[in-house]
Amino acid sequence: MLSCLAMITLEKISKRVGARTLFEDVSFTFDEGRYGLTGPNGSGKSTLLKIIMGTEPATSGIVTLPKKVGFLKQRIEDFREFSVIDTVIMGNSRLWSALQERDKLYEAEMTDAIGMRLGELEEIIAEEDGYSAESEAEVLLAGMGLPEEFYRKKMHEIPTDRQFRVLLCQALFGHPQALLLDEPTNHLDLESISWLEEFLHNFTGTLVVVSHDRHFLNSICTHIADIDYETIITYPGNYDAMLVTKTAVRSRAEDENKAKEKKISQLKEFVAKFGAGTRASQVQSRIREINRLQPLELKKSNIQRPYIRFPNPEKPSGQIALKADGICKGYERPVIERFSCEIQRGEKIAVIGNNGRGKTTLLKLLAGHLQPDKGKLILGHGLDVGYFPQNHGEVLNKHTKESAFDWLKGKKEIVFDQDVRGVLGKMLFGGDDAFKPLSALSGGEAARLIVGSLILTGPNTLILDEPNNHLDLEAVSALAWGLEDFKGTAIVATHDRELINGFATKIFALEEDGIHIHAGPLEEYLEKRKTALKK
Secondary structure, eight states: OHHHHHOEEEEEEEEEETTEEEEEEEEEEEOSEEEEEEOOTTSSHHHHHHHHHTSSOOSEEEEEOOSOEEEOOOOGGGGTTSBHHHHHHTTSHHHHHHHHHHHHHHHSOOOHHHHHHHHHHHHHHHHTTGGGHHHHHHHHHHHTTOOGGGTTSBGGGSOHHHHHHHHHHHHHTTOOSEEEEESTTTTOOHHHHHHHHHHHHTOOSEEEEEOSOHHHHHHHOSEEEEEETTEEEEEESOHHHHHHHHHHHHHHHHHHHHHHHHHHHHHHHHHHHHTTSSOHHHHHHHHHHHHHTOOOOOOOOOOOOOOOOOOOOSSOOOSEEEEEEEEEEESSSEEEEEEEEEEETTOEEEEEEOTTSSHHHHHHHHHTSSOOSEEEEEEOTTOOEEEEOSSGGGTOOTTSOOBHHHHHHTTSSSOOHHHHHHHHHHTTOOGGGGGOBGGGOOHHHHHHHHHHHHHHHOOSEEEEESTTTTOOHHHHHHHHHHHHHOSSEEEEEOOOHHHHHHHOSEEEEEETTEEEEESSOHHHHHHHHHHHHHO
């Protein structure tokens, strides 16, 4: 019964953006289950979610939704004057409307009509579990790592990343029959992601989620709805299972086409040899078979993977690449306090920690983009740092008409045009895309261009701050392989566990009680930390 109540149905949905077709007559049902909506950047994942939510029109077609749908809103400014608790409760629009109307009526002069209406409203509030709404909202906020002192504050009074977590709690609130989540892990730390995974595992209904976090999709999904070939194809299982099945299906279709082409070639030889002779009936039979065997026209898949391989450094750094001796950095309050470390050449370090703990500050100190207030940062002999900032605007001026090609060429003093085009091609800037102005680049294109600059210049030490934020799943996988193969030193801040597991052999964890250094993989550190907290 629940699956009928919770299902989301698309009927003949088409969407065109200018001359480009994203979907063509797509009919699809999201039944009870946890669906990952996948496809490369630009394939239309977020557009489809907006069409389902009714915030963007389809070119044609109809969407049918359950009565109660929770979805992750992206505009935090719409809630700036509401309290955190109220913002969460707004996730149940029927309950919120009833509470608002009840409060207004209690301020008015009591009449029989108002008394009757108040009774009706109290029934609605009871039906929607309104009397336990605040405690339910608090459970969600605690799971998302929001401290209790935030609950009664207005949204604009708490940090921006925490506001996005509140909106995620809003989507989860009120026992929705279906959930639509667009990049729900973007502003979450590892602990909050683990809590969300457990919550979604226990969710009964229909979940549709867009995420670039492969580990998250593998952990929660029962199905993958993959946008490709201008339609949606569903696969059972998680993301990794989908890749195996999709590759096998495509490979089988290509093999069948090759076999057909070979057979057609043999039949055509027979027709050419005996077409004018006495074996007319056999020739006609072969012609009919040629017509029957025509290969299927295989649409081109839109999956593309950049080729990310950082060159081996021509001039390696000293054995000790970087050394921090009691460095401190603060703004209105201390952020990094008395941190000391010795980073050996060739180490692969993941920097993890809750948002606001100082990961970006630490990376900027190590990259030389910030100076410590106290302590010393000692650079190893021949150190050459390539830095990827979390804010792309620190290195890409999007207010100029400069093209991607010209910007990249300017990153190296002596370089041939064909070398620049080669790197751009590996980063999926083919043809005229190489001459796109910086102002027209999407977040994913900007990220790939900055990665391309690191490939072109070949530094011996990479310091990357959340490089995966705007990359699709295929690009994150390519980045992980590139970092694993890199012969220099890599220090990367990220919440993406798939990326961390792909390259990191050491962890810098920014915790509440300081920075912990663990020589080993992420899972080992998390288990060690969990054991320590239980004691």
